[in-house]
Amino acid sequence: MPVDILPFLQWQARLNPRQLYSQAPPPQYPAFYREQFYCLEQRAAEGGRCVLVRRQSDGTKETLTADGFNIRSRVHEYGGKAFLLADEHVWFSNDVDRRIYKQELSPLVLPEPLTAADSQDMFIDFQLTGGGEYLIFVREHPVVDGENENTLCALPLKKGLPARPYTLVSGADFYANPVISPDGLQLAWIEWNHPQMPWDGSLLKTGILWDNQGSLSVKTSSIEIIAGGVECAVCQLQYSPAGRLFFALDGRDDERGLQADCWDLYAWDGQSVVRITNDASEYGEAHWIFGQQRYAVLHEERIIAARTLSGSDQLVEIDLLHSTVSVFDAECATGLSQLSPVGREAVVYAAASFSRATAAHVCSIENREISEWFSSEPLLDDVDISVPEHLSYCTSDGERSYAWYYQPKNHLFQAPAGDKPPLLVMVHGGPTSRCDSALNYQHQYWTGRGFAVLDVNHRGSTGYGRSYRQSLRGQWGLIDSLDIANAVEYAIEQKLAHPQQICIRGGSAGGYLVLRALTLFPDLFCAGACYYGIGNLVTLMAVTHKFEAHYLDGLLAATYDASESDQPGSPYYDRSPLHDLASLKSPMIVFQGLEDKVVPPELSRELVRSLQARGIYHQYIEYPGEGHGFRCLETRIDALEKEAEFFTHILTVGSH
Numbered sequence: 001m002p003v004d005i006l007p008f009l010q011w012q013a014r015l016n017p018r019q020l021y022s023q024a025p026p027p028q029y030p031a032f033y034r035e036q037f038y039c040l041e042q043r044a045a046e047g048g049r050c051v052l053v054r055r056q057s058d059g060t061k062e063t064l065t066a067d068g069f070n071i072r073s074r075v076h077e078y079g080g081k082a083f084l085l086a087d088e089h090v091w092f093s094n095d096v097d098r099r100i101y102k103q104e105l106s107p108l109v110l111p112e113p114l115t116a117a118d119s120q121d122m123f124i125d126f127q128l129t130g131g132g133e134y135l136i137f138v139r140e141h142p143v144v145d146g147e148n149e150n151t152l153c154a155l156p157l158k159k160g161l162p163a164r165p166y167t168l169v170s171g172a173d174f175y176a177n178p179v180i181s182p183d184g185l186q187l188a189w190i191e192w193n194h195p196q197m198p199w200d201g202s203l204l205k206t207g208i209l210w211d212n213q214g215s216l217s218v219k220t221s222s223i224e225i226i227a228g229g230v231e232c233a234v235c236q237l238q239y240s241p242a243g244r245l246f247f248a249l250d251g252r253d254d255e256r257g258l259q260a261d262c263w264d265l266y267a268w269d270g271q272s273v274v275r276i277t278n279d280a281s282e283y284g285e286a287h288w289i290f291g292q293q294r295y296a297v298l299h300e301e302r303i304i305a306a307r308t309l310s311g312s313d314q315l316v317e318i319d320l321l322h323s324t325v326s327v328f329d330a331e332c333a334t335g336l337s338q339l340s341p342v343g344r345e346a347v348v349y350a351a352a353s354f355s356r357a358t359a360a361h362v363c364s365i366e367n368r369e370i371s372e373w374f375s376s377e378p379l380l381d382d383v384d385i386s387v388p389e390h391l392s393y394c395t396s397d398g399e400r401s402y403a404w405y406y407q408p409k410n411h412l413f414q415a416p417a418g419d420k421p422p423l424l425v426m427v428h429g430g431p432t433s434r435c436d437s438a439l440n441y442q443h444q445y446w447t448g449r450g451f452a453v454l455d456v457n458h459r460g461s462t463g464y465g466r467s468y469r470q471s472l473r474g475q476w477g478l479i480d481s482l483d484i485a486n487a488v489e490y491a492i493e494q495k496l497a498h499p500q501q502i503c504i505r506g507g508s509a510g511g512y513l514v515l516r517a518l519t520l521f522p523d524l525f526c527a528g529a530c531y532y533g534i535g536n537l538v539t540l541m542a543v544t545h546k547f548e549a550h551y552l553d554g555l556l557a558a559t560y561d562a563s564e565s566d567q568p569g570s571p572y573y574d575r576s577p578l579h580d581l582a583s584l585k586s587p588m589i590v591f592q593g594l595e596d597k598v599v600p601p602e603l604s605r606e607l608v609r610s611l612q613a614r615g616i617y618h619q620y621i622e623y624p625g626e627g628h629g630f631r632c633l634e635t636r637i638d639a640l641e642k643e644a645e646f647f648t649h650i651l652t653v654g655s656h
Contacts, residue, residue: 003414008421008450009501009652011413014384015445017640021633023441024376026358029291030348031340033085034105037348037373038064039360040071040083048631052083052090054105055374064103066110070095073124073290075140075150076174076547077598077628081291084126091135093123099162100126100135100155113162114155121165123153124290125177129209130184133158134216138175138290139165147546150174152189154216168218169207174198174547176287179237181245185209187218188226188237188245190287195550195559196230198287199432199462199469203228204237204247226268229253233466235263235284240297244269246276248284248294250466262465265295265305265318276318279325281307286432286462286469296341296349304328304347304363306336308463311390311402312437315351315363315370328363328370335438348373352438354387379441383411386447388437388455393490395459399471401483402464404435405496406443406453413450421452422651423497425488425525427506427513431472431480431555434461442640449644452497458483458513474557477575481516488524500526503647507531508599508628515577515607522585527650529643531591532599532628535578535607538566543600581610587617589646591639593626619646 027039028050037055042048050072051065065071072095073082083092089102094111100123101111114135115123122140129136134154141149152175153165169175172191176198179188187209192202208222228234232251239245248263258266258273263284265276277283283294283305295305295318303318313336315328335352342348345365352358359375386409395401408421415421424446428435435455443453457463458480460472472480484504491497502525506514511533518528534540537552541560553559556571565572573579588611592604601622611618621642623635630636 004412005414005416007419008408008415008498009648011408011410011448011450013445013448014380014410014412015441015448017445017637017644019379020441020445020640021636023357023379026376027350027360027374029081029083029338029340030350030360030373031085032342032348034088037360038085040081042631044631044633044636047625050082050095052092059374061374062108064090064105064108068096069101069111073122074098075122075124075138075290077545078289078547080124080289082124082126084128086128087132091126091128098122100137114157116162116164119164123165127178127180129180129216130182133211133214136168136178136180136187137165138178139167147173147549150546152178152187152218156214156216159214168216169223176290177235177237179239179245180209181239181243182241183243188239190228190234190237195553197432197551197554198235199233200473200554201228201230201232201251202234202287204234204249206245227253227256227258227266227273229255232258233263233284235287236293236295238293238295238297240267240300242300244297244300246295246297246303250282250284261467265303276303276320276323277307277325279307279309280465281309281314282463282465283307286430288430288433292337293339294337296339296347298341298347298365299344302365304339304365306339306349311434311457311463313351315349317365328368333361335436354437355382355385355439357439357441380444380448381411384409384448385439385444386453388443390437391454391487391490393486395479395483395486397479397482399459399479401459401486402457402461403487404437404455404457405491406447406455407496408447408450408452409444410448410450415450420495420498420501421450422501422503422647423488423491424451424453424647425484425502425504425517426453426455427484427504427510427517428455428457428461429506429508429510431458431460431476431509431513432462432469433509434463436463445640446644449648451503452491454487454491454497456484456487458487473554476552476555477512477516480513481520484513484517485521485524501651503527503529503651505529505531505643506533508533511599512577516575518586518588519577519580519583522583525586527587527589527647529589529591529646530604530607531630531639532593532596532604533590533607534599534603535576535610536603537572537576539603539606540599541565541572543602545597548598578607578610581614581616584614584616587646587650589619589643590621591630591643592620592622593628593630593635594622594624595627598628
């Protein structure tokens with residue numbers, strides 16, 4: 001097929017937004033239960049509804065979740081794994097009415113409600129006691145005039161259902177990751193308090209479970225701290241079959257003499273804590289959502305784990321007898337997550353690669369083989385897939401930062417000799433999150449249109465160790481903005497991008513950085529797309545939810561004070577892009593979901609009013625029914641089409 005010689009901005013994408021968002025949903029939380037494969041699917045075509053599916057070896061798929069049910073929880077607003085496969089049932093939180101249900105797996109029957117219909121409580125992180133008498137979970141209780149209340153709760157299952165859960169453990173601001181020891185005698189969990197976020201400092205605690213004539217409790221006198229502290233973060237608890245408690249830890253726990261510069265694995269045997277790994281890799285991750293698991297303890301001698309080293313993921317085998325770690329998967333797999341054991345000799349997990357979308361993989365220890373299960377048909381041939389390059393660059397303040405660079409790729413087109421591509425800078429959310437190199441068809445949509453893509457892991461991102469992540473504390477809106485600008489300058493210096501054709505996009509905290517970059521470095525960018533971003537930090541603090549109510553205390557190194565923070569001199573005022581719009585030169589397109597509880601609509605509306613008042617060319621689109629992160633198919637399609645049209649228009653015609 002002949003190749004057309006055309007400027008980059010005249011390339012026609014190999015993908016359209018409907019193809020991109022209509023692809024089969026990737027498997028979430030893949031698991032084998034009773035020798036059958038299960039996973040969760042989020043279906044954009046059904047408004048983002050999450051359903052449990054069961055698949056046979058021949059590829060036959062059965063949807064187990066009945067119409068009118070949505071396996072989702074709003075705990076911390078971000079939710080996570082809201083179901084449990086146990087005792088021949090699936091136990092789950094239904095987002096439609098916020099009740100807990102159980103559903104028999106075979107024969108398949110309609111779900112049975114376990115909790116009362118008149119409660120607005122939210123539930124997640126389910127565990128079933130060994131005899132099936134109780135369900136244990138995290139509960140978030142909404143409070144109208146105050147902070148929501150978070151507790152560990154139990155629900156008796158043998159009498160009087162539906163019923164109301166009762167509290168097992170309370171007193172901390174947050175709880176997560178309850179796990180029950182194999183003998184059923186002990187409960188372990190993670191807790192933390194304001195102003196810490198769970199990746200700053202958290203505690204691993206254990207307590208003895210006591211069943212007194214049908215009433216389960218945790219003996220208060222038995223509760224002890226195993227690890228953690230204000231400057232030490234614990235995540236991803238897991239018991240081995242013999243009862244050793246494994247966990248990931250980073251930071252300094254001086255009281256117990258524990259220290260790790262990355263999230264390393266540790267184990268507690270009931271008497272002492274032993275370090276398992278020490279290889280400058282991240283085995284844990286920031287607890288944004290519930291149910292993430294980056295390792296699987298197969299037995300007392302073997303762990304299979306995903307680790308992140310210099311921003312890239314690897315599958316490794318940990319030999320507990322000989323204290324060795326060996327790379328299991330030398331291929332280009334990345335985006336590894338949600339590991340689950342398959343008996344004693346295999347694990348199932350979600351993974352992608354540079355050129356293959358996320359699919360379920362099974363890793364067998366016995367024959368050291370990795371097989372891909374139920375992968376979707378690729379939307380692009382390899383010839384049209386842009387493979388990212390990991391960039392490491394010096395920042396102007398003498399530090400180092402990182403990004404993934406994707407060059408334009410479309411086998412039907414070639415740019416004239418000497419032309420440099422327009423650059424689309426992508427900024428991840430969080431800001432305590434990261435971008436990885438897994439195949440992302442949204443990236444490929446842009447590279448197929450002739451854009452280069454620069455996906456930035458600014459300081460504060462995970463995947464590069466605790467020091468890199470924590471370096472953003474007190475510096476939010478400063479060093480991360482600098483990293484973005486320096487990444488663009490590096491790309492221009494390396495002749496990877498056209499210096500007068502730079503666009504930037506991001507959502508949530510990434511949207512905040514879009515606004516910061518556009519106002520602090522106005523001559524560097526041509527246009528920006530802000531998805532549910534933050535223009536005014538004071539407005540955010542007035543309306544945000546409990547989980548992030550004190551997040552900015554650490555990011556800005558200042559406690560919010562309603563009477564003082566909205567004044568010059570306060571970082572809440574000084575680092576709000578809304579007050580710097582006089583320097584803005586770039587047109588903007590702004591997107592907002594009207595049901596967003598994390599970044600409510602008022603923040604975008606406040607920004608847009610200021611853009612209007614200053615006569616800055618912009619477009620503003622609101623979507624009814626959408627929350628934080630768009631879930632519906634038509635919303636996703638419409639937003640991407642409008643964004644692409646906006647950028648192309650600005651770069652080819654201008655804002656007039």
